[in-house]
Amino acid sequence: MSMRDLTLALLLTVANAPAQAAPEGPRLGQPLEPAAISAQDITVFPDGTGLPPGQGTAAEGKAVYDAKCAACHGPNGAGGSAEELAGGKNALTSAEPDKTIGTYWPYASTVFDFIRRSMPLDAPRSLSNGEAYAVTAYLLHANGIIGERDPINASTLPKIRMPNAAGFVWAYPERQPR
């Protein structure tokens, strides 16, 4: 550990000390190389942090969607046994609101992140990054958010403002126990 790292570590310990002292552990954690971390780290943040290389368009995504998603989610993202993804008509203030990607989801990054980590249900992690970008583009286009030929990639995806981006209020932090 360099002197700079040591100073940083000391600062960090002071800055974020647990509220109640944690019991001391035997310190058996094994250091991780950056490559070992990036192999596991699939989190994508709204600002685009974590997005991989690659890209896709809605036109390209349609073939992937039809082959691997439509059986459960229905043609064009609606009418299947699984979640409605597009085609929402009823307003969020109506008696039967439609909570689709276009009407409800606040961040476009979530679409890519969820497809890549969890979908398709019968073969998660089987799509290439390009296919995941393409299906993301297809669903954003099906919701009228982007054009059919707009490329979706690490640079364009975080710039998309979703229709319901301002639709959420954080309930945390809130009132604390007396």
Added chain:
Amino acid sequence: MPFNPKERELDMQNSIESEDPKSESGRRKFLKKGLVLTGAALAGTAKADPPPPWMTRPGAPLSNYGQPSPHERAVIRWVAANTDAPGNGISWTPLERLEGIVTPSGLHFERHHNGVPQIDPAFHRLTVHGLVGKALSFGIDELLRYPMASRLCFIECGGNSNACWHQEPMQAPAGNIHGLASCSEWTGVPLATVLDECGLQPNAKWLIAEGADAAAMNVSIPLDKALGDALLALYQNGERLRPENGYPLRLILPGWEGVTNVKWLHRLQLAEQPAMARNETAKYTELLPSGQARQFSFVMEAKSLITRPSGGQTLPGPGLHQISGLAWSGRGAIRQVEVSTDGGKTWRDAALDAPVLPKCFTRFRLPWRWDGSPAVLKSRATDETGYTQPERQTLIAERGRQGYFHYNAIVAWAVAAEGSVSHVYA
């Protein structure tokens, strides 16, 4: 049952002739005789009965892992899953068939987003990275050497009781409506100990927890909870976690909605911002009448329900009955549970069974002398913060009916004159 040598002799002959355990006819005769014995006992006959067959021959051998009595085989989780995806669904704890505060591990509710992974602990590690001093990885055998703590606490799915948002009260056993809540003793390593070993950068504000299941289910957790009472659980009710409860490692966040108690935990990423994962945006958020949605509504507010008598059960007749139920709050200990038998006109304090622990199921009881006329039973819990469980109309006035998650209103059961119990909004 008094011992009568003559009867016993006859019984032994019977046994020799008909109770060959290998013979199917013998089994039937045995069962039939059991019924006859029961009948005689019920009739209160003065005739001296022979001892029951389980007292006249050796019992079953010892076993490596005990199972419930075959007479209790109706006490099971009620499973509801997408037929196209049997691993994506839920199973409810049969709360109306259980007593005390601990849920047997095999009856703990389930919510899986893509099945139960069968994890070999030798190949499972916890990675802690992101805004840390040093990224570290921990094996299960290593975590087992860390200081541990145990606590009894409930876990409740954010979507529990969501049928109660419907216009009409669903007629189903209490557990099939409210049984996405269970309570266990969890034992594991305080998360703060592991975070302390890694060190935190000053801008670390959130912890993104991810499971090693086929959904790679992940959620974002504020750092103050992670450094507070969060536990890296390895044990449930004294034994290692069940696969459907996160084996070999589960994050336990006492009092917080079930989805944040990430099962099969394998990665913790310290970050400045939440990930805005699908299960904290598209799901587990509550749409309000205004069109806005509540997000990061982690805490499960105070709630209670009468488990006996409850929907679908029948009171055998007027007389003294024992009302029994559960109360819990994600904000601390239950301070008071009141019970009404007249639909909320008058309330009486129920007795609380010890122990009354924070963020834990609390058992309440009240004897009730039923006069045989129609009655509506309700319970309402107040927690240590002074918050009282709301009436249904109050909750709906505040939240509307499209929130889906975090339903904690008062539950009402109607007892009809003939003793049947049904679910009502009252």
